[in-house]
Amino acid sequence: MSGRLAGKVAVVTGVGAGIGRGIALRFAREGATVIGCDLNSETAAATVAAARAEGLALASLHPCDLTLESDALRLVQAAGAVHGRIDILVNAAAIAPHMARAADMSYLPQWADTMKGEVDIVFLACRAAWPYLLASGRASIINFASVNAFRGSKNFGMVAHCAGKGAVLAMTRQLALEGAPVIRANTISPGLVVTPATAGANATSGPIAAEILARIPMQRLGTPDDIAWCAVFLGSDESSWMTGANLPVDGGVLAN
Numbered sequence: 001m002s003g004r005l006a007g008k009v010a011v012v013t014g015v016g017a018g019i020g021r022g023i024a025l026r027f028a029r030e031g032a033t034v035i036g037c038d039l040n041s042e043t044a045a046a047t048v049a050a051a052r053a054e055g056l057a058l059a060s061l062h063p064c065d066l067t068l069e070s071d072a073l074r075l076v077q078a079a080g081a082v083h084g085r086i087d088i089l090v091n092a093a094a095i096a097p098h099m100a101r102a103a104d105m106s107y108l109p110q111w112a113d114t115m116k117g118e119v120d121i122v123f124l125a126c127r128a129a130w131p132y133l134l135a136s137g138r139a140s141i142i143n144f145a146s147v148n149a150f151r152g153s154k155n156f157g158m159v160a161h162c163a164g165k166g167a168v169l170a171m172t173r174q175l176a177l178e179g180a181p182v183i184r185a186n187t188i189s190p191g192l193v194v195t196p197a198t199a200g201a202n203a204t205s206g207p208i209a210a211e212i213l214a215r216i217p218m219q220r221l222g223t224p225d226d227i228a229w230c231a232v233f234l235g236s237d238e239s240s241w242m243t244g245a246n247l248p249v250d251g252g253v254l255a256n
Contacts, residue, residue, distance in 0.1 A: 004236045006031030009083045009136075011076060013125060014093030015060055016043030018195030019144070022224025023090055023231045028056035030232055032088065035079040037064035039093075066093055067116050072124040076132055086132040088235040090142045091122045096197055097164060101157035111160050118164030119171070126175060126185075133183045141185040142234050145169040147250050149189060155208050165189075169246060176244035184243035186234050191250030193222035217252030 010027050014020030015036030021043075028034045028051055037060055038044035044062035051058035061078050065071045079086055095117025098110035105111055122143055133139035146165040148158055168187065175185035192198060192212055213221065230249045233239050248254045 003031040004232055004238070005088070008032045008087040008235065009079060009085060010034050010088035010090065010235065011079050011086050011125075011129065012036045012088075012090040012092060013064075013066055013075070013121075014038055015047045015058075016040045016062070018092075018197055019190065019193060019224050019227050020090075020092035021047050022228040023092055024058055025051060025054075025056070026225065026228035026232060027088070027090075027235065028058045029054070030236075032057070032235070033083070034058040035075075036060040037066070037075050037093070038062045039065055066121045066125055067095070069124055069128075072128040076125070076129040080129075080132040080135075084132075085135040085137075086129050086139065087136045088140045088142065089125065089129045089133060090231060090235070091125050092144060093121060094118055094144070095121070097158075097161040099156045099158060099161065102159045104157065105159060114160035114164055115167075118161070119167045122168055123171065130183075133179070137182060138237070138240070139179075139183045140235050140239070141172070141175060141179070141183060142231050143168050143172045143175075143185065143187045145172070145187040145189040145246060147189055147191050147248065147253050150254055155211065172246075173244045180243055184234075184239070186239070186242060186244065187246045188227060188230050188234070189246055189248045189250065189254070190227050191216065191222055191248070191253045193224060193227060195224065215253060215256055216250075217256060220251065222249065222251060 010032040012024040015024040016038035041062040097114040149165040
């Protein structure tokens with residue numbers, strides 16, 4: 001099938017790289033009008049250029065710092081003022097968490113910054129977009145938990161990251177109850193996806209990557225498009241009876 005998101009207005013955060021970029025481009029290819037944002041103007045502009053080269057409807061507001069209430073409002077108002085509604089909100093943006101073990105992690109700034117970059121960033125966008133999602137009449141919020149909302153890591157200090165993603169999972173279930181029947185809210189829990197962020201954390205190559213790969217039944221790391229196809233499903237009317245759900249896209253990690 002093609003055109004699975006035809007006619008829908010989608011706000012996708014974090015379009016400059018990784019999962020956000022993959023979703024923004026896939027949504028536009030499936031017919032959505034995409035309004036994106038990113039803190040990094042250079043990478044966001046590159047995504048817009050890639051979309052234009054394909055003749056796709058993708059715009060971006062950048063730089064945009066979604067940890068600021070004012071910027072979250074600026075983003076959704078940029079979309080809402082033009083289109084009058086938001087049909088899909090994808091909260092793909094995140095600030096890299098501090099990877100420290102509990103005994104070594106500071107409250108300020110490490111713990112607090114991780115919560116801001118993984119939890120606040122989702123809440124502020126959802127709250128700002130709520131009136132425009134209601135105006136849609138059949139809207140979909142797609143948030144990102146993680147396999148680390150369900151399991152810890154022996155290789156990395158993830159106490160803050162696990163807490164943040166667990167919070168997003170719980171928050172999304174509550175959003176599903178508060179938004180029903182007009183606004184659906186679901187999470188995707190990715191496994192290790194190859195992105196600039198995970199490569200920069202030395203998670204996609206070397207001995208740690210080999211250890212992670214050994215736990216993945218599908219025997220490969222994920223790609224942004226693996227996640228994007230799941231997001232297409234959750235954003236489309238194909239999932240119209242799904243809310244409060246979590247979909248692991250992890251190569252089978254959580255089944256292991």
